[in-house]
Amino acid sequence: MTFLTLDHLQKSFGPTRVVHDFDLGVEKGEFVSFLGPSGCGKTTVLRMVAGFETPTAGRVVIDGRDVTRLRPNQRQIGMVFQSYALFPNLTVAENVGFGLRTAGVPRAERAGRVAEMLALIGLPDLGGRYPWQLSGGQQQRVALARALAPRPRVLLLDEPLSALDAKIRVSLRNQIREIQQQLAITTIFVTHDQEEALSISDRIVVMHKGIADQTGTPAQIYNQPATDFVAGFVGTLNRFEAEVLDPARGLVRVEGAEIALDRPLPAGRITLAARPESLRIAAEGIPAEITGVEFLGSVQRLRARAAGREVVLDRFNEPGVALPQPGAQVRLAAAQAGWLVLPG
Amino acid sequence: MRQIGWNWLGVLPFFAFALLFLVLPTMNIVIGAFQNPQGEFTLANLAGLASPRIVSSFAISIKISLASALLGCLIGFAMAAAVVMGGVPGWIKGPLMTFSGVASNFAGVPLAFAFIATLGRVGLVTMLLRQWFGINIYAMGFNLLSFWGLTLTYLFFQIPLMILIITPALEGLKREWREAAEVLGASTFQYWRMVALPILFPSLLGTFALLFANSFGAVATAYALTGSSLSIVPIMLFAQIRGDVLQDPHLGYAMAFGMIVVTGLANLAYVVMRARAERWMQ
Amino acid sequence: MRRVWSWAALIVGGLYFLLPLIGTIEFSLRMRRGEYSLDAYRSVLSDPNFRATFSYSVAMAALTILLGVLIVVPTAYWVRLRLPRLRPVIEFITLLPLVIPAIVVVFGYIRLYNTSSILPLTGTASGTNLLLLCGYATLALPYMYRAVDTGLSTLDVRSLTEAAQSLGAGWARIIVRLILPNVLGAVMSGAFLSFAIVIGEFTMAALLNRPAFGPYMQLLGANRAYEPAALAVIAFAVTWGCMGVMQLISRLFGTRMQAK
Ligand SMILES: Nc1ncnc2c1ncn2[C@@H]1O[C@H](COP(=O)(O)OP(=O)(O)OP(=O)(O)O)[C@@H](O)[C@H]1O
Ligand SMILES: [Mg+2]
DSSP: OOSEEEEEEEEEETTEEEEEEEEEEEOTTOEEEEEOOTTSSHHHHHHHHHTSSOOSEEEEEETTEEOTTSOGGGSOEEEEOTTOOOOTTSOHHHHHHHHHHHTTOOHHHHHHHHHHHHHHTTOTTOTTSOGGGSOHHHHHHHHHHHHHTTOOSEEEEESTTTTSOHHHHHHHHHHHHHHHHHHTOEEEEEESOHHHHHHHOSEEEEEETTEEEEEEOHHHHHHSOSSHHHHHHSSOOEEEEEEEEETTTTEEEETTEEEEOOSOOOSSEEEEEEOTTTEEEESSSEEEEEEEEEEOSSEEEEEEEETTEEEEEEEEOOTTSOOOOTTOEEEEEEOGGGEEEEOO | OHHHHHHHHHTHHHHHHHIIIIIHHHHHHHHHHTBOTTSOBOSHHHHHTTSHHHHHHHHHHHHHHHHHHHHHHHHHHHHHHHHHHSOOOGGGHHHHHHHHHHHTTOOSHHHHHHHHHHHSTTOHHHHHHHHHHOOOTTTTTOOSSSHHHHHHHHHHHHHHHHHHHHHHHHHTSOHHHHHHHHHTTOOHHHHIIIIIHHHHHHHHHHHHHHHHHHHHSOOHHHHHHHTTSSOOHHHHHHHHHHHOTTSOHHHHHHHHHHHHHHHHHHHHHHHHHHHHHGGGOO | OHHHHHHHHHHHHHHHHHHHHHHHHHHHTOOSTTSOOSHHHHHHHTOHHHHHHHHHHHHHHHHHHHHHHHHHHHHHHHHHHTOGGGHHHHHHHHHHHHHSOHHHHHHHHHHHSSTTSSSOGGGSHHHHHHHHHHHHHHHHHHHHHHHHHHHHHTSOHHHHHHHHHHTTOOHHHIIIIIIHHHTHHHHHHHHHHHHHHHHTOOHHHHHTTOOOHHHHHHHHHHHOSSHHHHHHHHHHHHHHHHHHHHHHHHHHHHHHHHHO
16 A cells, blocks of 8 residues: 555536546655646646645545645645745744644744754755745745644655756755655655756656656656557657567667567567667767767767657767767667657 | 036926915915914914814814714725625726726815705605605704714715725736635635735735825815814814804914814825835835 | 615615605706796706806816826826835825815915915915815815826836836826826726816815806705705716716726727
8 A cells, every 4th residue: 555645536617527547546745746847737636635725536645645636735734836825924943843833832842843844855954034034045945844844644846946046956956855865755756857857856747738757766757658659758769660570589670770679569560669879879880970079078979860760879089089070970879768659 | 516406497387386386385284373453473373272162173074084084995995805806797997997086076066956856855855765765864863964974075075086996906806816825724714814815915905095085185075065164174164264153363374273183194104105005115 | 684684774775765866856946936947957057157167167177187196197107117116105295185175285285375374365266276176186186196106007107117218208298198098987987077076176266266166056955945955966976977988988998908
């Protein structure tokens, strides 16, 4: 039995169905990210867990108890909003202590817990300030402390980092992950930033048009995308049309180059794909012409034209090795495991 | 230096106007309140305010202004809250705001006529209550020319004024604040007490002070409604300016000064409380 | 549950506002015994005093608006451009008329500008008219200033001015040709609000003894039964008209500003 279970959740606003049959089990202490394009229903699912939306069908179960009919203030959930949503009339300490106050925790005990939370987020001295006296990153950390102070059973974060600038985003996401692991709190984190999801999650749910397309560890999502959508949405992907020569042995041909995949394939034509870092320049392989070279420091990004399409390949910088020049004719290959066969 | 001089020249007409037609006339009254007919300094005029007639006129004026401001705030707040967050259809807001704009400016003499035609001895509502329900409100002690009558009439412009001012403030309450409070375990009541009302407090207080001053200084409605039969401060002052009914011009100045003090105190209270409430504002 | 309370508040409030309006209209039609008629309106409209006082007040309102614009627009503009630190002071002054009762202000006028003073404005009819005009302008000041200042806040006053100056425009030209057209919507909404306030104003006109519409209505109210109700209906219609035009204008200009 999982700690948080979303059991066949559905949600319609009027005639439009926004969430179709969403099924998910989250283990205690697990960090799960919802990743998907704008409008795919991430927030809606999260709000059903929090209790702000009532599911059209399905159940939300926390720790074995069906909470689908409970109001948000009875669910013991912590929530962090994209816009921070700190109460402007209360100091940082009062904000953090809010959930304790509504729970009737005595003042002295409250003060201790607030100090503890402020120390946890690394802002021990800012308790007396008002929200407008804090930077965006500080406000969001206070919001996190506020959500965690009453020891919620589940923590929900709805794009908590997207209002912040890039640098703070990275450091704050690591801090969120650290605190989450330290407290071992069951967490759902909504984002549309794949790097964010890949870097801090135990598991990722890739959502698309109200459906969970794939649920898996970051490595699974990246290396073994279950659907065409997941493959295209997470990371960059180079696609090639391939003709299957021998379905049983997995031999295909792309632009005259034969590639042995060593796995059973359907007959006819398939789409092959490879991540930029899987492709390399080799003696044998798919013929291509280099069209551009970007030097990104540790990585070199080469753009090429192969089989009538734009192709990107990344390789690590090696000081002794010269960059290929635009216009150079090369051949592209990948290790067997680097080739993805896309469904459909 | 020359630049500064030139800059000041640009606002000179405004300051000249404000000085001549707002500040000096008011100052003049204030000074007059501290002078005897010979132009010497005295506190006798202010002491003269302690006469029972004047004290009771201030008392009833303040009572009416407090009641109409308080009721105006409460009812206006309820109506604005109903429209902003009460789950009624969205189209109601537009007409309500338009109507409030009109009604908040529909004061003075015609307002008195409207209430006489409605709640006067032969007014529509009076008659209907008598014919349909057998209720004779005048026999029950109601009188339009009374504390409640005047308060009821003033509400016609007080409520809309409140609606006009508080609706944008209510719309400024973010949905996330409510949701954050709720998910932190707050009941609706706790949300209002701990978050929404403190945030609205400066607006509420400011509107209250404005409504208070609004009805405290109102002459026309009361005069058209009651003639001089109800001795509220502005009516008494009106009669004094017209015909020196107090038989002491300087007592009139003292009364006017008293009016300024009352509305000034109301607004001062607002400024002080607002400053205290606004620690959390930018 | 919340919806029930909301509807209750709106219905009770709505009744409170509708009943006096219905009552007044009904009363204004009751002049002829036993049937409804427009006699009261006929009687009011044919009264030469009605026409005289009404046109006097309309003229005063128009002049008030003109004076208000002349005082407020250049000031608000100048303060935004050159003296931003003065803004709180100006704002405070413009709010004073909401705090100091009009009756006190006009009392001050009578004392300050009486026949034995340095500036004996109340000595002549035209002087008193001028005094009343200035009184009305102070009454309208809070509304006028707010409207214009809000209008200016949507403009980048500084860049506009500098652009015009670089093209060689003088101050008068900048204000009349550049600033005024851009805040016209705001000025108009302030203007109609001022109109609504001035047209039926009673206290100042009565105490300065001017033949304005407000004192006329009061006098009629003291002596007649049904005509006052008809007057109230007319006054309400005028107020409604002013506010309606004001909203229309701000909507028109609002969309135009967004389109830019
Ligand atoms: N209250 C509502 N009424 C009607 N439609 C809604 C409502 N809330 C959300 N929707 C619709 O549901 C769909 C999913 O919305 P949701 O907010 O869950 O998307 P999201 O994945 O969180 O997107 P984003 O990344 O932009 O935040 C959208 O098409 C949205 O228009
Ligand atoms: Mg969202």
